[in-house]
Amino acid sequence: MNDDFLHRMRKAPPPGFLEELKARLDRQPNVPPERKRLGFGRGMIVGFLIAGVAFATASVSLTGWPTSASQFFGAPLEYLTQAFQHRNDSAADGSHTKPAQLGPWFPVHANPQTEPPPSTASAAALDSNAASTNGPSAAASGPQAAPSGAFAKPTGPLAGGQFQLGVQREIHSFVQSSLKGSWAGSVKLVDLPANDIFVSLCGYNNISSPRPDALITSRRIAAEPSCKRAHAHQIVELKLGYQAIVLARSKLYAPMYISPRMLYLALAERVPDPADPNRLIDNPYTTWSSTWKESSAAPPDDRIQVYGPAPSSPAGRLAAQLLLEAGCNTFPRLAALRDSNYPEYENACHQLRSDGHYSETPQGNDMTEMLNINPTALGIFTLRGFQVQKNRLNANPVSDVMPEYVFLGSESYPLSRTLYLYWAVYSNDWTRSLFDYLISPSFYETRYDLPWGFVALDEAESAMNRANFEARKYVQF
Amino acid sequence: MIVQNTVPDRSMDALSSEELDWDALYADLAPRVFNYFRYRLGRETDVEELTSRTFERAWRARTQYRRDLAGFSTWLFKIAQNVGTDYANTWRTHLPLEVAHEIAIDDSPASHAERRSDLARLAALTATLPARERELIALKYGASLNNRLIAELTGLSESNVGTLLHRLVKTLRTQWYGPAASIRDE
Numbered sequence: 001m002n003d004d005f006l007h008r009m010r011k012a013p014p015p016g017f018l019e020e021l022k023a024r025l026d027r028q029p030n031v032p033p034e035r036k037r038l039g040f041g042r043g044m045i046v047g048f049l050i051a052g053v054a055f056a057t058a059s060v061s062l063t064g065w066p067t068s069a070s071q072f073f074g075a076p077l078e079y080l081t082q083a084f085q086h087r088n089d090s091a092a093d094g095s096h097t098k099p100a101q102l103g104p105w106f107p108v109h110a111n112p113q114t115e116p117p118p119s120t121a122s123a124a125a126l127d128s129n130a131a132s133t134n135g136p137s138a139a140a141s142g143p144q145a146a147p148s149g150a151f152a153k154p155t156g157p158l159a160g161g162q163f164q165l166g167v168q169r170e171i172h173s174f175v176q177s178s179l180k181g182s183w184a185g186s187v188k189l190v191d192l193p194a195n196d197i198f199v200s201l202c203g204y205n206n207i208s209s210p211r212p213d214a215l216i217t218s219r220r221i222a223a224e225p226s227c228k229r230a231h232a233h234q235i236v237e238l239k240l241g242y243q244a245i246v247l248a249r250s251k252l253y254a255p256m257y258i259s260p261r262m263l264y265l266a267l268a269e270r271v272p273d274p275a276d277p278n279r280l281i282d283n284p285y286t287t288w289s290s291t292w293k294e295s296s297a298a299p300p301d302d303r304i305q306v307y308g309p310a311p312s313s314p315a316g317r318l319a320a321q322l323l324l325e326a327g328c329n330t331f332p333r334l335a336a337l338r339d340s341n342y343p344e345y346e347n348a349c350h351q352l353r354s355d356g357h358y359s360e361t362p363q364g365n366d367m368t369e370m371l372n373i374n375p376t377a378l379g380i381f382t383l384r385g386f387q388v389q390k391n392r393l394n395a396n397p398v399s400d401v402m403p404e405y406v407f408l409g410s411e412s413y414p415l416s417r418t419l420y421l422y423w424a425v426y427s428n429d430w431t432r433s434l435f436d437y438l439i440s441p442s443f444y445e446t447r448y449d450l451p452w453g454f455v456a457l458d459e460a461e462s463a464m465n466r467a468n469f470e471a472r473k474y475v476q477f
Numbered sequence: 478m479i480v481q482n483t484v485p486d487r488s489m490d491a492l493s494s495e496e497l498d499w500d501a502l503y504a505d506l507a508p509r510v511f512n513y514f515r516y517r518l519g520r521e522t523d524v525e526e527l528t529s530r531t532f533e534r535a536w537r538a539r540t541q542y543r544r545d546l547a548g549f550s551t552w553l554f555k556i557a558q559n560v561g562t563d564y565a566n567t568w569r570t571h572l573p574l575e576v577a578h579e580i581a582i583d584d585s586p587a588s589h590a591e592r593r594s595d596l597a598r599l600a601a602l603t604a605t606l607p608a609r610e611r612e613l614i615a616l617k618y619g620a621s622l623n624n625r626l627i628a629e630l631t632g633l634s635e636s637n638v639g640t641l642l643h644r645l646v647k648t649l650r651t652q653w654y655g656p657a658a659s660i661r662d663e
Contacts, residue, residue, distance in 0.1 A: 002650060028537070
């Protein structure tokens with residue numbers, strides 16, 4: 001593309017500046033502190049000690065509390081003997097090599113080619129093709145008895161054969177309302193806090209809290225430290241869609257400049273004390289101009305008034321998150337709470353004020369009529385809802401970004417978020433039909449009651465999503 | 478959506494902090510960081526200050542750099558992005574970064590020339606764009622990064638970056654060479 005006019009504006013920095021900066025950098029210590037290392041001998045001893053403790057602990061849990069010293073020391077050998085014996089048996093008869101009996105800490109996985117998962121009653125219901133692939137007997141036989149030397153029989157929720165879908169707590173209601181009909185009984189939703197959601201997928205869990213087969217979340221997985229540390233693999237990232245809201249005013253008034261920080265200061269129940277930002281106080285701001293410090297383009301001195309869904313409703317909770325979170329995160333102390341103290345983060349960043357500046361639209365009143373009567377007020381709409389009314393309303397941009405689909409895709413519209421579906425491919429091949437349903441256009445086209453605030457993918461993104469699903473393109477960490 | 482099946486970068490970016498040739502890196506990246514801030518701010522003022530801060534932070538944090546986390550360019554420009562954001566947050570509490578260029582710093586002939594310069598003209602044209610799109614312009618044409626690195630820095634997919642840039646350049650070229658350089662409200 002002809003972009004020379006953009007390239008030619010580059011220029012070299014002043015030579016004196018570069019030299020002076022380099023000299024300053026060179027004066028700083030440039031030798032990193034030497035890390036203390038164990039000597040070779042000490043390192044070997046420590047390594048053996050750690051390995052011995054780990055092995056002994058594992059063997060005790062595998063075989064139970066030993067009744068004698070010989071049993072304790074013999075347990076590891078017994079375990080290894082069983083493991084290799086079984087491996088040799090499987091290799092000899094040409095069947096798929098199953099992992100050795102690893103005890104309760106490792107999930108049990110089936111070979112999708114030759115055998116069903118340990119609990120197949122519900123798994124077969126998820127995919128009608130499973131029965132034809134593996135034979136009706138496999139699906140109908142129910143939980144499989146563990147053959148000797150093979151997996152431990154799963155306990156806890158896995159034994160019920162339900163597909164485990166981890167869901168970020170804030171979007172639970174959306175997922176629950178989406179999974180209706182035949183899926184509802186086959187999928188177990190597991191609520192997870194946003195700051196910890198990927199640990200469940202990438203870390204190892206006890207069998208009583210099994211690793212979910214998939215996750216639905218608004219966070220991206222690629223930078224997740226726990227997944228990088230665990231060298232997670234075979235995880236596919238798909239998009240479910242977006243959640244977005246629109247702020248709109250009557251056409252009697254032009255839109256005004258609003259930033260996420262202004263919205264937070266205007267609508268949160270408690271905000272940082274201007275005199276002491278480390279302390280939260282009841283929201284003192286009453287006008288839009290009072291949420292600004294200094295500007296030559298201050299917003300009007302209008303009373304803060306926003307109408308929207310009831311704060312206690314699922315729609316209201318979604319509106320609160322989208323309205324407040326971005327601005328709340330501009331305060332570093334509050335943003336840090338998201339990972340360190342999530343309940344406190346929710347209290348600070350997800351609670352709408354209840355003193356009348358945010359109000360539920362009264363029943364029976366048309367929102368647009370209310371905005372015409374009170375033209376300085378703002379109303380909260382879904383994207384679809386606004387499109388129906390756009391001849392009578394002005395959408396208010398946020399940080400100069402209009403609520404348009406293209407800005408949802410580029411994640412630059414502040415009052416929106418993307419919903420991601422992360423599928424751990426190793427876990428269960430029977431989940432395919434569930435995902436096929438969730439990412440297919442028919443999921444949206446056949447429904448007239450899509451969850452409030454949900455925006456489906458357009459044709460292009462939907463096609464890309466489908467391609468990644470079919471190709472199983474794994475996230476690279 | 479992330480689709481990353483690219484060959485790992487085997488260039489200088491793949492070295493650990495102990496192996497990096499800092500002199501060579503500085504010579505290569507300092508002008509790019511400098512121009513990144515020029516494009517992002519749309520003016521010359523404060524660019525040197527922000528460039529200095531970026532390298533001072535990178536130098537202080539260099540022992541924390543781990544080659545398995547990100548290529549070095551990505552790491553450095555992440556620091557630059559944070560420096561730019563901190564600058565915007567401390568200079569004005571609520572104003573967006575692009576408003577800065579509207580406020581006259583001084584009335585000298587040099588500042589007049591600057592205001593008439595191509596850079597100022599670009600800043601005026603991009604002022605109404607969303608922050609993400611302005612960031613793309615600064616990373617692509619100021620910092621001279623490729624789409625893959627831009628995607629890592631912005632969290633977009635590489636194809637999305639390409640599409641957005643193509644659209645942006647097309648629009649800006651029309652405005653640049655058109656009869657009027659007036660700014661449209663979106």
